[in-house]
Amino acid sequence: MEITKLQTNKFKTNLCSVFLTLPLKKETVTKNALLVSVLRRGTKNLTTQEDISKKLEEMYGAGFNCGVDKIGNYHVLKFYLETLDNKYVLNNENNLQDGIDLLLEIIFNPLIENEAFKKEYVEQEKENLSKMLLSRKDNKASYAIERLIEEMFDGEPYSLYKYGNIEDLKNIDEKNLYDYYKKIIKESKVDLFILGENIENIKIPNIKTNLLEKIDIKHFKTGKTKIVKENLDVTQGKLIIGLNAPNTNKMAVSLFNTVLGGGANSKLFQNVREKESLAYSASSSYIRRQNTILIKTGIEIANYEKTLNIIKKQLEEMKNGNISDEEFDAAKELLISSISLIPESAEDMIAFYFDQSLFEENLTVQDYIMKLKNITKEQIIEIAKQVTMDTIYFLKRED
């Protein structure tokens, strides 16, 4: 297990996280999602959720959270525990040590019955996960984004929904899930992050784990833009566009994205919302590890063509070098400022250093800002020339 301690005096709480990282694969994606929810149901010593909840409340309302995420072609099982710093406890408890012990207990010492997880827990969590998978369409905005990703990366690992799929659930039971657990506990890359003020004197057991094989991102491009339209009961249309960005100079891509759709001064916000009043929101985001930029807007269904043309025009403008100094400087300032806010959030800080270590870049927040400062407008235009429109997804109402 790789242990990273991040010392900071900014917070009244400490945050500990454990990440189990595995390759993102069709065969295991559902198992991973289910496993996380089974683990939080009970441990050898705290056998029910009620016991765990009571323990957390005793620890001044410590916050436990877990879930799965995909970063590039990796699937990450995440576990977080936030505890009140020992300075503020009322009866001299060692709240941080108690927290780490509990977090590791949940992951590495689960409740086992007859060489399997508790049947009842696995069945209930299967039921819950299947309900969740069935209600994916309830949140239209996030559903539209997930659908774009599915279409854009069709046939590639990144197209997989991070919570898996209903078909796979049928074949999972308490026995084969436990076998799978024993396997991945040995095979996954395990990271423990501890962030807080007084984090030196803590005891961490020695847990042996593996290194991870490196997986490169290969995205299959046809050169043509794929267009997908889907009907659902919505009043407002969701237009999502996936762009291919180059796999070089990611700092410049990041700045390109900010000029395009990173805030009130961006080309999208100014042109789609402010000048044309077509949408309340118009923005873009950069999926760094996937070399992808997503453009997101919510529009009136009749305005599809008009909005699409305005968006295309913005990309064209950037290609032709039509980026004003004002736009460029504002975007740079905004991006630097958002990076400099990372140390102000415990979760962002851990996510940043985890991502840096996973992709072996090992930059500090300060290094990152320095590099960003040196990016020029010419480099952004270079990026603009390489960006292509991969997939257009439109969620609308039936005509």
Next chain:
Amino acid sequence: MEIIENKQINEKVYIETLENGMKILVVPKKNTEKKYIIWGTKFGSIDNHFIEPKTGKEIKVPDGVAHYLEHKMFEQENGVDSLYKLMSLGLDANAYTTNDHTAYLFGGTSNFYEGLDELMDYVQHPYFTDENVEKERGIIGQEIGRYDDEPAWKLYVNMMDCLYKNNPIKIDIAGTVESISHITKETLYDCYNTFYHPSNMIMCISGNFEPEKIVQEVKKRLLPKEKMDKIKRIYPEYENKINKKYKEQKMDVNIPIFIVGFRDILKDESCVKKQIAIEIILNSLIGKSSKLYQKLYNEGTIMSPLDFDYEFSDEYSHVLISGQSDEPKKVYENILNAIKNEELELEDFERSKKALYGEYVSEYNDVENIGRLFLQDAIRGINSLEYIESFNKIDINYVQNIKNNLFKEDMSALSVIKK
């Protein structure tokens, strides 16, 4: 300057009340690079009927004005959009409107004083023309459309319809496409001149500041304004009953969502103590560590913990318990039963209290959270540190008393959204 300190959690708030009536609260944070400021006015969607202090004229405004005004504040006479300007300074700027207040804010690690110039400039210089008011209608219309697709928002609006007959909390914050069609530049100026007077405004600042110095910086940027009498707000008569027991709406959700609401008409209690008591009751009897939650979870009736919310002002006050379930009515009955029949054990009381204390302390992790918290509370006349102070004064008898008097079946309602 008034100073309130809490030694237990090592926090201080400095409070300055200026001659023009404006309040400034400063919560210094030494170890943070981030600075945050939020400037609020006691003007929200419920304030749609009032008497203008200067003229004595009674004014009724269309629903959604406070929110419309918030949108229009950013536009300046010289064509500059202040949101654009703040963001190009690398500041994360925004504004929002609630039932009872509107706020303008920004935060960031650099260019704070340039941002302060801009914030205090645009909030003090409204610029409304027939043309620019017209242009905003489309954007706000889209925003209203977005809410119309939001089941959780409809669920809330329907609950308000259950709990109140005539209360303005029932009004959608952004109004409706119809109501905003009546908004003109004159409406906006009338509201601005009444509600954006310093005596109706509160500013909260948190970050690495010298309190005296930052208050001077703010004072320097304030425009002189004539004194103004208190604004008389006109609300419908206070209701002692709920409106409906049940409301259901069909929307495209896979698993039904619901809110159980309880009207709170206990007028004479301290809101801070009452809120702590409510949170202890709900945590102990229906929270994650409760018997009821385990039962409902294990039988598959609910799949995640219920959310609690206590909303209050002088005009409204209610407890909301929300969640997702295929059987909302069953959950509702179980909640009523648990609160009525389950004893609040001393052990549960102590544990819940400890957990709440930890949660309140962790609110002080971030300057942005501190700013919002102090503003929200100050709008309702509460100093946020009171929550920490009040923990020592809460005993189980007080909590029992709230449990027996607030959560009455005839004061409760259920709102459901399902396919």
